[in-house]
Amino acid sequence: MTNDHPALTRRQQQIYDYLRHHADGFEHAPTLDELCAALGVRSRGSLHKHIQALIAAGVVEPMDGRQRGVRLTESGHDGGTLPLLGTIAAGRPIEAVAVAERVEVPAALRSTGPCYVLRVRGDSMIDEGILDGDWVVIEQRDHARNGEIVVALIDESEATLKRLEHRAGTITLHPANAALSPMRYAPDRVRIQGVLVGQMRRY
Amino acid sequence: MTNDHPALTRRQQQIYDYLRHHADGFEHAPTLDELCAALGVRSRGSLHKHIQALIAAGVVEPMDGRQRGVRLTESGHDGGTLPLLGTIAAGRPIEAVAVAERVEVPAALRSTGPCYVLRVRGDSMIDEGILDGDWVVIEQRDHARNGEIVVALIDESEATLKRLEHRAGTITLHPANAALSPMRYAPDRVRIQGVLVGQMRRY
DNA sequence: ACTATAAGAGAACCGATAGAGAACAGACAA
DNA sequence: TTGTCTGTTCTCTATCGGTTCTCTTATAGT
Numbered sequence: 017m018t019n020d021h022p023a024l025t026r027r028q029q030q031i032y033d034y035l036r037h038h039a040d041g042f043e044h045a046p047t048l049d050e051l052c053a054a055l056g057v058r059s060r061g062s063l064h065k066h067i068q069a070l071i072a073a074g075v076v077e078p079m080d081g082r083q084r085g086v087r088l089t090e091s092g093h094d095g096g097t098l099p100l101l102g103t104i105a106a107g108r109p110i111e112a113v114a115v116a117e118r119v120e121v122p123a124a125l126r127s128t129g130p131c132y133v134l135r136v137r138g139d140s141m142i143d144e145g146i147l148d149g150d151w152v153v154i155e156q157r158d159h160a161r162n163g164e165i166v167v168a169l170i171d172e173s174e175a176t177l178k179r180l181e182h183r184a185g186t187i188t189l190h191p192a193n194a195a196l197s198p199m200r201y202a203p204d205r206v207r208i209q210g211v212l213v214g215q216m217r218r219y
Numbered sequence: 220m221t222n223d224h225p226a227l228t229r230r231q232q233q234i235y236d237y238l239r240h241h242a243d244g245f246e247h248a249p250t251l252d253e254l255c256a257a258l259g260v261r262s263r264g265s266l267h268k269h270i271q272a273l274i275a276a277g278v279v280e281p282m283d284g285r286q287r288g289v290r291l292t293e294s295g296h297d298g299g300t301l302p303l304l305g306t307i308a309a310g311r312p313i314e315a316v317a318v319a320e321r322v323e324v325p326a327a328l329r330s331t332g333p334c335y336v337l338r339v340r341g342d343s344m345i346d347e348g349i350l351d352g353d354w355v356v357i358e359q360r361d362h363a364r365n366g367e368i369v370v371a372l373i374d375e376s377e378a379t380l381k382r383l384e385h386r387a388g389t390i391t392l393h394p395a396n397a398a399l400s401p402m403r404y405a406p407d408r409v410r411i412q413g414v415l416v417g418q419m420r421r422y
Numbered sequence: 423a424c425t426a427t428a429a430g431a432g433a434a435c436c437g438a439t440a441g442a443g444a445a446c447a448g449a450c451a452a
Numbered sequence: 453t454t455g456t457c458t459g460t461t462c463t464c465t466a467t468c469g470g471t472t473c474t475c476t477t478a479t480a481g482t
Contacts, residue, residue, distance in 0.1 A: 027428075047470085049469070059431045059432060060470080061430085061471080061473080062431065064470065066429090067470090079470075083469050120325035122324060125420075142348070145420065213422050214419070215419070217417065218328055218416070229440095250457085250458060261443085263443095263459080265440065265443095266441090268440080
């Protein structure tokens, strides 16, 4: 998740991570002094050296002359968008998109954890109001509770979006389509890849 | 939350934030003096400099000559959000929300025209994948093409979300629920209030 | 050992930013 | 018209914040 940039020294990476995760904590873009206080550095000059390195790496906006605080570049932070990993169709592995796209997702449709977006292909969840072409927001985790809708990888080969029922040695994946029937698996054949937390559709 | 505009200095951002959050508190658009008092600035000239910067940034309306106070531009006002006008339930008028809420809506789910958001109550569009509790994004206009899903006001009293069919002297509103049947009206009893352009759901 | 690199402290410098206050001119109301 | 209100422009000043510098220390690499 922390997208690594090359040629960043350890401390620079720390500072970059800090900026990414605490950017919202600051009312405005933090000044060098504020960052010093937050990071426990006493010398503004020292921190400045690191910021310069981050600017050179292209993840912090260069401030030519201006005094507007340290702010990440567009590519440096996720700014309200999530990665679109690909298309999920019942019965086939997730088909990755060629280019690494990003999709704008309102905060209300995300969870606090790491999330990504998939495009839905097919009608297997139609009775849950998830239609062909919808975007779904998935929280990335490897476990889920009964009744949650999950992205499940079966036999390490095919991924599907289904409602989870886990009990007594079997995992049942329920499609939400009257034309399809539930499928049962031994627990070790199923790996949870994420849980549905949001959905969007465009007309 | 605070939607950052480029090249805004610290104080300019503060003032912009203040305007966004307190704009409704002023009876009329605030004058420079009123803003000075509210922000604790004693010099009108100083504040004026900041307002000019906000105008240059495109978030405050330029006031060429006129004396009409400081007001935000359209784009400066919402910043990625749309107004949540209320709840729409088939068969009842739109129920307005008490406070003027705003909902974050990604650009992909909006049209170019003016839009607003409604909360869906009831299951009348369940077969179209619109469930109880969903948010729908509506483009405000008074006409629609056949097959579009519209917010229709019937007899100036009850609003519903239905698929439109308009032909030969009658308007038919199709619910998307096998348990409900289409309704026919004379054209002058139905007024279109908007067209469905997007939909969002949280789990 | 010597050297290179990363990291920090602290001082000094200087343009950018912000505020005060005065003065002026057009807008608007009495 | 008159006078006040309101936006504009100006100068002056203090401070802030980014930059540059030197010096010190620690860790790793041939």
